[in-house]
Amino acid sequence: MASNSDEYHLGTSTDEIERLGYQHQVWLDEAVDLWRKAGFTHGQQLLDLGCGPGFATSDLAHLVGSTGKVHAIDNSEHFLQSVNQRCQSQGVAHVTTHLSDVHQLPLLDGSLDGVFVRWLLCFVADPEKVIAEACRVLKPGKPIVIMDYFNYHAVQVFPARESIQALFKAYHTSAIKNGGSYDIGAKLPTLLQAQGFDVTVTKPICRIARPGDRLWHWVEMFNKNYVPKLVEQDLMTPETRQALEQDWREVSNISTALFFPPPMLGIVAYKQS
Template sequence: MRDKEIKEAVKERYSKIATKEESYCECSCCGGESADMVIQQAKAAGYTDAELGSIPEEAVFGLGCGNPTALAEIKEGETVLDLGSGGGIDVFLAARKVGDKGKVIGVDMTSSMIEKAVENVEKGGYINVEFRLGEIEDLPVESDSVDVIISNCVINLTPDKSKAYSEAFRVLKSGGRILVSDLVTEGEIPEEIRKSFQAWSDCVTGAMEKQDYLNTIKNAGFREVEVLEEHFFTEPNMDERLVTKIVSVQVRALK
């Protein structure tokens, strides 16, 4: 697979999700077939009813494999960056934590998702958030300008995770922190699945082996890389060859 082809496949998939041309896939990081299923998927990822009820309904796609805002210890007045912000669920939750003196920036490479997120800004009347079109391997963000970086089941989608983490390190202030919810693997993934564009956009093919993933973060310059939580990731329709091989991790690291 070529990086450009992977990105186009992922972008096409998430554009369809944003515009509701496609509303169901087997991976909970991709969206549900009904409003109730979307909410259930979001709750399964770690969001509470109170959190989901505090943001625009259209910001919730049932995407994600964790709730990074719950573990990032976001403080009032901080600047937060969300890598792969989608419809804005984590941006809007972070916005409540940073308050009027803080700021939250969401970056997504899918224009349809950015359009949806901007609509949600207007619906929610947010004044401390901003969405930017861009790739996480080439962030449209100034160096040393962010206190906290969050991301939810997105970095596994990029072909160049080393570049993504190097960019995260670049934009983060000294002493800043990153809290990422993502999928990794334990054990070999069958080659035919590895070669599948569908599986890549389902957050499976691009997942790295767990220790390699943690080493990638360390090699980007981060220190105190720590797995805060982890559990096997399963879905009712998951290929049986993947059971006990896909792991959801919540990783924190410091600059």
């Protein structure tokens, strides 16, 4: 059953802020490519929707420059403090943070040149409503850029380990239990079209991790923060956790091992004029 809590289920601790910062670095090229495809540029008014601690927010602020503006929206006060601190330390004054639920945005109709939404729609109760709100605040003809998970069952490790497959199955269940879905990407083109967008880019984002590389470490950081929550939610027993840790250590010591992380979908869609 879906949880009614709006709280981000990986939490908002300092460890999670550090993980999101690392994650931003690991997946930055893919985001920048989508920003380029959508024509994000100087002087624009952009929105980072579900911005978290705002690692993308500050990069977008540098992209639009001081003649532009970036709005950053999240329902975590702690994350927004982190956005404000980072912007202040970088001398960025054209970011405005809003503590708000993403299902109802505190912004005017038709006021923005672009919206960026990454790793949010997989967590929300009503992605259709969030997309409708993004559509409302965009100027006609302007883009939304989305990066999110789809086809989560594609995760594989070679050589195969049952405990690692079981882990990703538990993550998938956990997202659903908390009201979201790590397969959301597949539904997004249909939802976007229904809300008045023309979808122009659907780009698969698939990579392979090898022991010791930064993508491998990204998976390790994810596991470090998320596995204890699976145990708390009774989605993993302490015994399976132990087996998992041993299997992960073993596979990490095989130099030819490969890990296929959850695929993502990059989308650019334009609000119909």
